[in-house]
Structures are given as structure tokens and as C-alpha cells.
Amino acid sequence: MKAGIRIRTRTGSVRPAPGPVRDSLAVLAALALPAEVLLALTDGAAAAATGAALLTTVALALGRYAAGGAAQDAGLRRPTRVLSGRAPALGRWRRTVADALGDDGEEHLRTVMRPQLQRLFAARLAERHGVEMYRNPDRARALVGNTLWPWIDPGAPAPQPTLPEPVLRSLLDRLESL
Structure with a gap:
């Protein structure tokens, strides 16, 4: 006989822990079959077919949930917004980089690129x-690196008015490697 996990309740009694998903689905199936038979006997074949469709839908949804379909980003949780506003797209990056390295780079660095x-x-x-x-800027600084952090530090202005191309390359390489 296999020893199961036991849970002690507030009253001091000990009861077995809930069984695995397979046992729960077996109990649900055992309850669904008599319900289907009862529907067929009382309301006919149309009610039994509707009940079967409903039970199948519920069983599939419960099976998916039990199998972990709702574990990460399945649409059941409210999504976390990391970015304020629109997510930055890469479509305009060539233009953004060209403007940041161009003659008017100071204004562009302050308002767009940074x-x-x-x-x-x-x-x-x-x-x-x-x-x-x-x-948590201290932890972020440790991950980004002390040499590149001043360029993205939200609590301080940029170290130079324009962004040198080697620094931009280093920032993008570091972003990619994080």
C-alpha cells in the first residue's frame, strides 16, 4: 500500500491530501456519466447531446487548466505593463540612430534616443x-555595468551632450547580452 501525504486540520484530525489530477478527473467523469444518463431519460436525446457538448467543453477547459495551460501568459492574468506607452519598435531605429549620431544629436539624444x-x-x-x-537602480547598475550605466541612468542626465558611436554600440551589445 502506498503511503500518501497527510494534512493535519485545525481540529487536530489527520486527513489525506487531495489526490493527483488524474484522480480528480476520474471523479468528475464518474459524476458526468450519471448526469448524462439522467438527461437522456428525462428530456430526451437533444438534451443529452447538449449536455454532452457542455460537459466536453468543461472537461477540456479543466484539463487544460490542470495541465498547466494557465501557468504563464494564457490570458487569464492581467498582463504586466513594463513599458509606459507604446512598446518601442525597431522599425524606426535606423532613423533614430542616424539622428542621434547626426548634427542635431544633442536634442535627439535627450528627447528620443535616451x-x-x-x-x-x-x-x-x-x-x-x-x-x-x-x-532598484543599484541592482540595475550592477547588471548593466558601471561604464554604461550613466548613459541610461534615469536619475541623472547623460554624461555627454551627444552620444558617441562606440558607446551606442556598447549599449546595444550589452542590451543584447542581458
């Missing part, structure tokens, strides 16, 4: 490392 980099780093740090860049 906020975009900050959002990308914040999303990557939250996604892959569980670190919120704005709430």
Missing part, C-alpha cells in the same frame, strides 16, 4: 532578471 534606450533596458532587465530599473 528615453528609448532606457525603456528597452528597463524592459530587458524586468523580463530576464526581474529587476525594476526605476525602483
